[in-house]
Amino acid sequence: MSGFRERAQADIAAGPPSQTLEPILRKLVDDSAARLALGPADARARAEAARAYAVEHLDELHETLQAACARQGIGYHRAATAEDAVALVGELLGDAHRVAKSKSMVAEEVGLTHALRAQGREVLETDIGEYIVDIEGRGPSHITAPAIHLNRSRIRDLLASAGADVPHDDPVLLSQTVRDVVGEFFADVDAGITGANAVVASSGRIVIVENEGNVSLGVSRPRLHIAITGLEKVVADEEAALAVLQVLAPSATAQPLTAYTHFLGEPLPDQERHLVFVDNGRSQILADERYRDALRCIRCGACMNGCPVYTAAGGLAYGSPYMGPIGAVVSPLLWRDGRYADLPSASSLCGRCTEVCPVGIPLHRMLLDLRADGAEEHGSTVERLGWRAWAQAFSGRTGRAASWLGRLGLRTAGRLPLPQRADARQLPEAIPARNPAMLVPLATIETEPAELPGPVEPASLAALFRERAEEVGTIVLDTVPPEPGDRRVRAAAAIAATGSVVLVGDAALRGPVMDARRLVVELDAATIARHPQDIAATLAGDGDALILTGASRTADIEKRIVRGIHGPEALLVELSSTA
Amino acid sequence: MPCYMAALRPADGDHARSVLERLGDDVTTVVGPCCGQPAFNSGYRSEARTVGRALLRASRGHETVVVPSGSCTSMLQHYLPSLWGPRRSKVERFSDRFVEFSAYVAGHPRLATLPLQLEGAVAYHDACHGRRELALTESVIGLLARIEELDVRRLAYEGECCGFGGTFTVKEPEVSLAMAQAKLADVAKTQARVLVSGDLSCLAHLGATARAEGQELETWTLAELLDRALA
Numbered sequence: 001m002s003g004f005r006e007r008a009q010a011d012i013a014a015g016p017p018s019q020t021l022e023p024i025l026r027k028l029v030d031d032s033a034a035r036l037a038l039g040p041a042d043a044r045a046r047a048e049a050a051r052a053y054a055v056e057h058l059d060e061l062h063e064t065l066q067a068a069c070a071r072q073g074i075g076y077h078r079a080a081t082a083e084d085a086v087a088l089v090g091e092l093l094g095d096a097h098r099v100a101k102s103k104s105m106v107a108e109e110v111g112l113t114h115a116l117r118a119q120g121r122e123v124l125e126t127d128i129g130e131y132i133v134d135i136e137g138r139g140p141s142h143i144t145a146p147a148i149h150l151n152r153s154r155i156r157d158l159l160a161s162a163g164a165d166v167p168h169d170d171p172v173l174l175s176q177t178v179r180d181v182v183g184e185f186f187a188d189v190d191a192g193i194t195g196a197n198a199v200v201a202s203s204g205r206i207v208i209v210e211n212e213g214n215v216s217l218g219v220s221r222p223r224l225h226i227a228i229t230g231l232e233k234v235v236a237d238e239e240a241a242l243a244v245l246q247v248l249a250p251s252a253t254a255q256p257l258t259a260y261t262h263f264l265g266e267p268l269p270d271q272e273r274h275l276v277f278v279d280n281g282r283s284q285i286l287a288d289e290r291y292r293d294a295l296r297c298i299r300c301g302a303c304m305n306g307c308p309v310y311t312a313a314g315g316l317a318y319g320s321p322y323m324g325p326i327g328a329v330v331s332p333l334l335w336r337d338g339r340y341a342d343l344p345s346a347s348s349l350c351g352r353c354t355e356v357c358p359v360g361i362p363l364h365r366m367l368l369d370l371r372a373d374g375a376e377e378h379g380s381t382v383e384r385l386g387w388r389a390w391a392q393a394f395s396g397r398t399g400r401a402a403s404w405l406g407r408l409g410l411r412t413a414g415r416l417p418l419p420q421r422a423d424a425r426q427l428p429e430a431i432p433a434r435n436p437a438m439l440v441p442l443a444t445i446e447t448e449p450a451e452l453p454g455p456v457e458p459a460s461l462a463a464l465f466r467e468r469a470e471e472v473g474t475i476v477l478d479t480v481p482p483e484p485g486d487r488r489v490r491a492a493a494a495i496a497a498t499g500s501v502v503l504v505g506d507a508a509l510r511g512p513v514m515d516a517r518r519l520v521v522e523l524d525a526a527t528i529a530r531h532p533q534d535i536a537a538t539l540a541g542d543g544d545a546l547i548l549t550g551a552s553r554t555a556d557i558e559k560r561i562v563r564g565i566h567g568p569e570a571l572l573v574e575l576s577s578t579a
Numbered sequence: 580m581p582c583y584m585a586a587l588r589p590a591d592g593d594h595a596r597s598v599l600e601r602l603g604d605d606v607t608t609v610v611g612p613c614c615g616q617p618a619f620n621s622g623y624r625s626e627a628r629t630v631g632r633a634l635l636r637a638s639r640g641h642e643t644v645v646v647p648s649g650s651c652t653s654m655l656q657h658y659l660p661s662l663w664g665p666r667r668s669k670v671e672r673f674s675d676r677f678v679e680f681s682a683y684v685a686g687h688p689r690l691a692t693l694p695l696q697l698e699g700a701v702a703y704h705d706a707c708h709g710r711r712e713l714a715l716t717e718s719v720i721g722l723l724a725r726i727e728e729l730d731v732r733r734l735a736y737e738g739e740c741c742g743f744g745g746t747f748t749v750k751e752p753e754v755s756l757a758m759a760q761a762k763l764a765d766v767a768k769t770q771a772r773v774l775v776s777g778d779l780s781c782l783a784h785l786g787a788t789a790r791a792e793g794q795e796l797e798t799w800t801l802a803e804l805l806d807r808a809l810a
Contacts, residue, residue, distance in 0.1 A: 009753045018757060026736060308740045312757035346751060348744025348758070349620060350707035355738075368620065368658075375622030387618050391626035394582065394613045395633040425756075425787035428798070431590045438797045439699025443770040445732065 003342040008313035017314030020151050024559045028305050029356070031254035036358075038256070038497060039246055040531050047247040048360040050240035051296035054232065058286060058295075061201040061234045062277075068204030072266045072542060075274035078231070082110035085228065085278045089193070090119055092226055092274050096190035100182075100222065102215045103127040104195030105143060105299055106230050106278050108321035109334065112193070124185045126214035128178045128565070129556035135162050141315030141323065143301040144252045147556055149314050155557055171557040179554075179565050182214060186566075192218030196229035197298065198244055199275065202237040203542035205265050206275060209248060209258040213514065213552040213566030216260055220510035225267065228276040231283070232295040238263075238539040244298055246532045247358035251302040256468065256498035257532065259552050260567075263545035281334040290369045294329050296359040303353035303363055309346060318343060325353035325363045332370060341378045344370035461496040462525040462575065468499030472550030473563055475572045485517030487568070492545075493538040494528045494573075500549040501573060502538055508546035519568040521548070525577045581648045584779050585611035591779050595647040595680055595802035601809050602689050609637050609644070616654040619662075621746050628662040631655075635673040644677045647802050649709025649777045650745075652679040657712055679709065681777050681801050685718040690725075697808040700730040701799070702771040704762070704785070705737045706778035719777060719801065726808045732769035734762075743784035759788040766796065773797045775804050 011017055036043065054061060069076040075092070079085035089112060093099065099121050101113060113134070116123045125134040129146035133139060135158045140146030147155065156169040164177050194215050198207040206227050208215050219225045235241050241263075249255040267273035285291050304310040304324025315323035320331040320340055328347055331340035344367045353363040375384070458464045466476045482488070489507035494500060501521045503513075513519055529535050532547075539545055552565040580592035592608060599606045612634040615627035634655075638644045646652045655677040660667040684690060703723065709715040716737075723731045742748065742758025762785060766774055772795055776782050782798035789796040799807075 005751055005753070008751065012753050012757055016757060018761060022761065306738075308742065308758050308761070309751075309754055312742070312761065313751075313754045317754075345747070346754070348707070348740045348742060348747040348755070350740035350744070351711040352707070352738060352740065355711055368622075371620065371622030372624050373622070375624075379622065383621075384623070387621065387623040387626040391618065391623075391629040394630045425784070425791050428588050428783050428786055430588055432588065432797070434797065438772045438795070439697070439701070441700035441730070441732075441770045441772065445770060 002319075004313070004317055004319065004346045005342070007319055008317035008346075011314050011317055012312070016312070017149055017317075018312050020149060020558075021311045021314065024148065025305050025311050028254055028559070032251055032302060032305065032356075035250040035254045035256065036247065039250060040533060043243075043246045044358050044360070046243040046533065047298070047358050048296070050235055050243040051298065051359045052293070053240065054235050055286070055292060055295045057236070058232065058234065061236060062231075065199060065201040065204060065234055068200075068202060068542070069275060072204040073273070074204055074206075074267065075272070077274060078277045078279065080279050082278070082280050085110045085276060085280065086112060086115040088276055089226060089228060090116065092276070093121070093191055093224070096222075096224055097121055098185070098188060098190045099123045099193060100126050100186060100189045100191070100214070100218045101193045102195070102210065102218050103130055103146070104193070104228055105321060106195060106228050107193065108140065110278060110280065112228065124182065126182045126185070126218060127556070128175055128182075128212060128554050131178050131182065132158055132556070135159070138316055139321065142304060143299050143323070143326075145301070145556060145559070148559070149316060152558055171560040172562050174557055175554050175562040175565065179212075183566060186217045186221050189222045191224040191226065192222045193226045193228060194218055196227045196233055196275070197248065198235045198241045199229065199233055200238055200241050200263075201234050203265065205238075205241075205263045205542060205545075207241050207245070208262045208264065209245070209260070210262075211259045211552060211565075212554050213260060215262065216510045216514050217566055219262065219264060220514065223270060224272045226274045226276060228278065231277045231279050232286075232297075239533070239536045242532045242536055242539075248298055248300050251300040251356070251358045253555065255549070256472070257495075257500055257547060257549040259472075259548065259550050261500075261547035261549070263539060263547075265542050265544045281336065285330070285333050291329070291333055291366055293361050294326070294333070294366060296361055297326055297330070298359055300358060302356045302358060306352045306356045308350065308352070309348060313346070318346065325367070326361070329363055329366045329370065332374070338378055341374050344374060461528040461530060462577070464530075465494055465496040465499060465528050466575065468497060469550075469573060470499070472499050473553075473571070474499060474550050475570060476575055477572065478575060480520050480572050480574045482520075483518060486520050487512050487516035487518075488520045488522065491521050491523045491527065491573075493535050494523050495530070495532055495535060495547070496528050497531050498549055500547050502535055503546045503548065504538065505543050508544045510546065513546070514567045516568045518570045518572060519548070520572045520574060522574045522576070525575060580608055580610045581646065581651045582611050582613040583783075584647065587783055588779060591647060591800045591802055594800065594806040595645065598684060598802060598805045598809065599645060601693060602684070602687050607641065612637050614651040614654040615659060616651060617745055619654065619658060624662055627659070631659040631662065635659075635670065638673050638676050641676065643683070645680050645683045646677050647680040647777075647800060648779065649679050649706050649713055649715060650780060652677055653708040653712035679713055679715060679777070681709075681719045681722055682713070682715055684805065685722045693809060695725050695805065695808040696727040697804070698728040699773065700732060700771040701773040701775045701804065702732045702734060702766050702769040704734065704741065704766070704774055704776040704781055706776050706781050707740050709777045710738070715777065722801075723775075726804070729808070730771075732771045734765045735768060736765055739765075741781045741785055743781050745780070748784060755784070756788060759785055760792070763789055763792065763794055763796070767794065773799055775799050775801060777801050
């Protein structure tokens with residue numbers, strides 16, 4: 001059976017994953033930190049509190065949620081195992097044949113797409129990255145950027161192998177090629193399957209974030225929408241959901257919010273909506289206080305973005321739907337048959353994952369606990385005896401002797417060509433030779449200018465909104481002359497720091513929004529709030545809501561931003577200072 | 580002197596001792612006991628406790644035990660006591676005596692009296708456990724800034740691990756090597772040819788990789804740097 005090491009070894013030998021990943025992830029880590037710094041100072045603390053509360057009150061919140069779902073007319077279901085989840089979704093789908101699926105980690109976890117295809121259904125991965133890795137057949141290599149391991153030329157080859165006409169490998173062309181296949185599929189579709197980033201217990205609203213617009217289509221075009229997610233994804237109320245959203249996109253993609261943030265309530269009269277909660281081992285994780293907090297995870301992927309092991313080995317080396325540090329923690333806990341027993345060792349314990357986690361999961365400490373469990377359950381007798389002998393040697397009066405033995409052992413081992421160890425690393429000299437000339441650098445480097453003061457935030461919320469909205473590609477005007485194909489709606493509120501507009505009720509109807517050539521949003525400056533956390537009152541009640549942060553976009557190919565995927569080509573805001 | 584230092588490059592222990600003596604302290608060198616981290620990080624906790632207990636015993640009779648390694652200090656302060664479960668507070672009485680070398684020097688009342696001077700340029704590698712478990716970065720940078728005529732070049736991606744990780748480098752040598760190469764590429768960008776760090780373990784790994792790759796690099800512990808700056 002191949003493990004992390006063998007897969008990493010093979011992938012590194014085939015062309016180091018870091019060549020593609022390192023520049024992308026280093027920039028992402030810096031950008032994420034800068035983005036979080038633009039938010040409220042306590043954003044992470046709020047998100048952590050919201051998620052910690054959910055984990056500590058999971059049963060209670062599910063009871064509340066069940067009642068809310070009954071009010072909203074949303075089917076509430078639970079599946080104990082992966083098999084149950086697949087069977088349940090199959091039953092809910094009934095005779096639905098053409099199924100549009102958007103990104104869902106839980107669907108990957110239970111093997112949903114393959115299972116539904118085995119039932120004879122036509123299932124299309126409608127997220128651009130997922131569509132690409134579906135052709136490749138090795139699965140996603142990152143939680144939020146499934147095709148991040150593939151460069152543009154490899155993606156072009158994959159699309160060509162699937163019959164697409166792709167004369168060159170420009171990310172714009174490649175993204176639009178997939179967009180068109182997906183758009184055509186949506187013309188005639190029976191059911192949409194999505195994940196859920198959070199489910200609000202008090203209102204029953206399903207919260208989903210996306211950039212491309214494929215979720216917007218998937219929840220509005222077909223008569224049936226099924227959201228599948230993990231048992232832990234429930235949050236208490238809208239305030240808690242907003243606290244999560246406030247850190248989710250900044251941590252994941254360095255965006256303020258994703259282009260579309262859905263709060264889905266009651267289905268339309270001709271529609272059916274179901275919510276499937278998957279347990280599949282989560283109750284067991286919840287019962288163990290050492291690992292319980294892993295259920296706080298919001299699947300932002302910040303821990304893998306910042307992980308040097310992930311960068312060097314690539315996500316596919318983990319061999320699990322969940323990769324990186326969070327994958328190394330939850331994979332052995334979700335699959336207790338030992339198949340991922342080696343993943344907790346796939347970490348240098350540098351602690352960067354814990355440092356960047358926006359919901360305060362002590363990932364590297366959990367890896368240590370998992371290693372101790374692993375030594376008990378899967379440790380070989382040889383290894384155990386080896387450590388016993390080591391402990392003997394290093395604990396007695398013979399400490400000094402042990403050190404000399406260790407020195408001898410290490411130095412000899414360092415010089416021997418160990419099996420499977422072709423690297424030429426050698427141990428240092430006991431008294432290293434020093435050459436004073438080495439203190440002279442190869443070149444002088446100009447000292448960097450003192451840190452410039454940060455950007456000055458505009459004085460008024462309206463000015464801040466204008467600045468941030470324009471950053472995400474929204475056009476802000478005093479008046480927008482009408483054009484054919486416009487859909488004109490009024491915003492219930494806006495968020496200055498993220499440049500977002502908030503639509504509720506009929507304004508949030510996704511059908512007409514997605515059909516419009518341009519979406520024109522009328523905004524009263526008096527309704528602009530500062531941060532996402534400040535719009536909880538606007539979201540009172542339990543109707544549909546849609547937060548728009550720029551027009552649709554994708555960055556699934558080499559993190560290059562391509563705008564205008566599904567939905568209106570342009571988002572325009574008509575900003576007035578009177579109601 | 581941590582076990583791996585005694586085995587790999589005991590000269591660094593001598594440098595640390597020499598700096599402490601120049602500060603006027605009365606120093607005894609405890610050579611070679613292990614904090615238990617290799618076993619602990621591998622999941623063998625009772626073995627780690629057996630070894631750690633011996634080190635804690637060795638601290639008896641000393642006011643302070645200065646450890647020239649952030650990684651061992653982190654083990655002693657954060658993890659070892661937890662192995663005693665509810666009796667951890669009894670153990671903390673001993674583990675609290677252990678202080679990381681650079682933190683000890685930076686906080687020493689007689690530090691200001693030391694003439695520190697060394698002409699040249701060095702790159703600085705911030706070891707992970709010192710950085711994240713002990714939050715030493717700012718104090719180390721402050722300490723380095725005291726050395727006159729020394730040009731300290733920080734790495735562009737200072738927060739990235741070098742790939743050593745103790746048993747990690749043995750269990751995952753390919754990934755570990757790729758991480759070292761990434762770190763060395765950052766070191767090369769500084770144009771400095773002496774790399775300084777608080778942890779010899781990172782330096783041994785990086786130095787060995789540099790040699791294998793033909794990159795000209797000397798690796799100095801903070802102890803060696805300070806000792807040479809005093810000479």
